[in-house]
Amino acid sequence: MLPGRSWFFPFAAAAIIVVAVTWFVSQPVRSPQNQAAAPSTAEMAATVTKLDAHFALHWKEAEFEPAAKADDLVLLRRVSLALVGTVPSLEEIREFTADSAPDRLQRWTARFIADRRFVDYFGFSLAGAFIDLKNDDLEIAPRLRFVAWIGEGIQRGVPWNEMARQIIASRGALADEPGATMVAAEFDAGKSEAAERLAARTSRALLGQRIDCAQCHDHPFADWTQGQFEGLAAYFSQASYRNAVIQDDQRTSLVIDDTRNNVKRTVQPAVPFEPAWVPADGLLREQLAAWLAHPDNRRFRRAIANRLWGALFGRPLVEPVDDLSDPPSLEEPDALDFLADELAAHGHDLRRLIHVIVASRPFQLESSHPGLADVVLTPKLEKSHAVFPVTELDAHQLIRSMQQATAIGTILPERENTYVQLRRVESRYRFARDYEHEFSDGEEAADTVPQATRRLSGYVIRGLSRSSFWGATGRIAAFSSAEVGIDQAFIACLSRHPTQDEATYFLSQSGKNMNQRSRALQDVYWTLFNSAEFCWNH
């Protein structure tokens, strides 16, 4: 030890430790990327032409012109919102605009599907059909695991019939079989009537039929009977969930406690149609899974195709998404049949359908049309998909978009450390809880006064649009002229440049010095966040 230098080694050791810990903590969470190549343009063109033909026919018969083709940036925004739950970032828009290849939309669709954000957001939107995502009583970890399982499965191209089989029939520890979360969740909510609730979820989520409407009385429109519902429920009668393990006991059967007639009756498993599709043996849940995914079961594939359409358009092709009308005759297949057949022909890979839908003409239409000034013509235009629908963004899309619009770079989980990610997720969750109002399928979504009040005065919006040096508003104001700043704000929030009127107005509100520019830019962000153009998908 050298005298006078005794501080050196402890200091060096402490410095090394501090540096090491800081480095470690700031490491971004890595996740494997899984690039799926976009399908080739030529191959897609042939498929899409056939799909478009279904719609072109309706337009010709109705004698109106469909809306004009939408700008590519509008399409990028739609795809981004649908697949990763946010408006495209400034960074992404710059890159997209600089990309001059004609198939850029397809490539970017593939890129969004391969994005880590897809797993969380798209997984979340599909998972809601199977488990109740808002129920506090279900533990949050299994919920998130299930969301990730669905998202990753779709991302990797796991066949949908295989995923459905796992959702219905997986056995074992839930930690090992996240697909089984739907079954586990219903048993967790209460053993009594778990089988019936599972039959309801299965028929709605996987068949697109509300057979459970027949639980208490025969279905109002369709032909489902109470007996058919009970027979379906009986397929879940062997299952149990204890100590986080799902098992099947072949000795149990379904006993219905009929309080109306004051009897208890045992019900045999029976599918609501086409019993020939049920395999001869195996556990009941496996038999049900096989019946659902039978190659001839059109309803199964139509249901998922319809949900995918709904995810991309904001509104499914056929409504409501969990109670489709009967499929048309095989001689006269409709657009949904076409999509269903596409799915079957390509290994039930949902990514394929996403590409086909994005490339279709209905997807690429504008959401504006001269006919939308006319109350009589409007529903006709909408029904025939001659104009892209204006639909409500969900609370998650809204908060993610606001977070993205006020950031400089694209918010990617790979780029951020755990702490920042957790803060973002927490703030999203709180916003969604405060903001969302529920509505059943088939009810018109509309803005409400509490929601509008929150937006107009809400601390989230104020916080996000407040300009600090670290957020986009601050830095844009600091380094750009007022015109550039306003332009950037419009691109970040609305994926477009301002019109002449808009630019003139906002410029007139801005000032010479940086503080005034900064304040004016906050105003622009506040305005855009409160606009219908931002809050609704179009």
Add this chain to the structure above:
Amino acid sequence: MSMDRRELLRTAAALGMSFTLPGLEARAAERRGNERPRSLLVIWMAGGPSQLETWDPHPGSIIGGPTRAIKTAIPGVEIAEHFPLLAEQLHHLSVVRSLVSREGDHDRATYTLKTGYRPSATVNHPGLGSIVAHAQPSTDLDLPPVVSLGQENRPWKGGFLGGSLDALQVQEPGQKGENMQDWFRDAHTQQRLKGLDIVGKNFAQGRQVVLDRTLHDHSVQAALRMMSSDQLRAFDLGDEPQALRDAYGDNNFGRGLLVGRRLIEQGVRSVEVTLQNFDTHNDNFGRHRGHAAVLDPAFAALLKDLAARDLLASTAVLCLGEFGRTPRINGADGRDHWPHGFSCLVGGAGIHAGQLIGATDPTGIRQEPENPVKVEDLYATVLTALAIDPAHSVQTSIGRPIQYSSGVPLTRLIG
């Protein structure tokens, strides 16, 4: 269940005001007594309050725990000792001790007690407050007709009656917070609103009908109307005498009840005021004593206040939670969920006062209470008192008409 599960949400807008306003007395005179349109006020005890520590004590019995009972203004009816002030005002209300439901899960039970229906995958039922506002729309009201005060995860929703009947939530009522009217009148705000108008007009080109349907502009206008309205003063307690504010209690719940009374005077149809943390799986007795210290003075002050202002005849008052708690005391000195005979207090709007309905077994052996009362029947009673026909059906989007309530009014309480 851990307490963090009942996560406390922070409000987006604490509403407050700083104007001197004409006294409430002049306007108030127009709206008293029986001619007033009727309102609903619900005190929601979130988590499942123990009936044995509130309105159905069994002192000295094997299930009673340390809780003693006190006499009340209703002869023959005793409640838990922690509610001396409320006991003096109890003659305004009736006590039901035999509520039954089939839901012991918080989420499902809360749904059931908020709507009067068990949860169904098919339908989103409207909350009781939303039903009242639907059946008796308010005219000339800038405020939303349904308001939820306090921290509550599941305020009333409009359900199939529409999102316009969702409750406006104010997490911290009566707090001096942001000045909503000043904000609105500020030139800067007006400027921002002009920008919003320009952007909106541009977007509306070629989309008019679908945009109208979104009610986006409508909601923005309605929100702005509310934020600039004088009626907002109902949210501020500045002109209430200090003595009255002290009587209600200087806490979120006490302030909430006082704001609730003011909202009802203003014409708001339904108000819900929430008191959290009744889910006492552990330390049941200590925690209920703590809650009583807040609930007792506030509820008593409210009843006296409503009576003094001649508002009781037109306001139905209901106090309950999603279920009760087990007669059996568990190892953590707590009680668990119990939907088989739990209590509520109900009165006002012509509902017979001073009634005692139902009884639970003091030995705790028998699960079913005497004279069980179904939740839907209680709600049919409340609706009837508010001059609303519970059997009135509304067409829903699934094609099935659904009644406001599937229950039958209790003859001992109404008619």
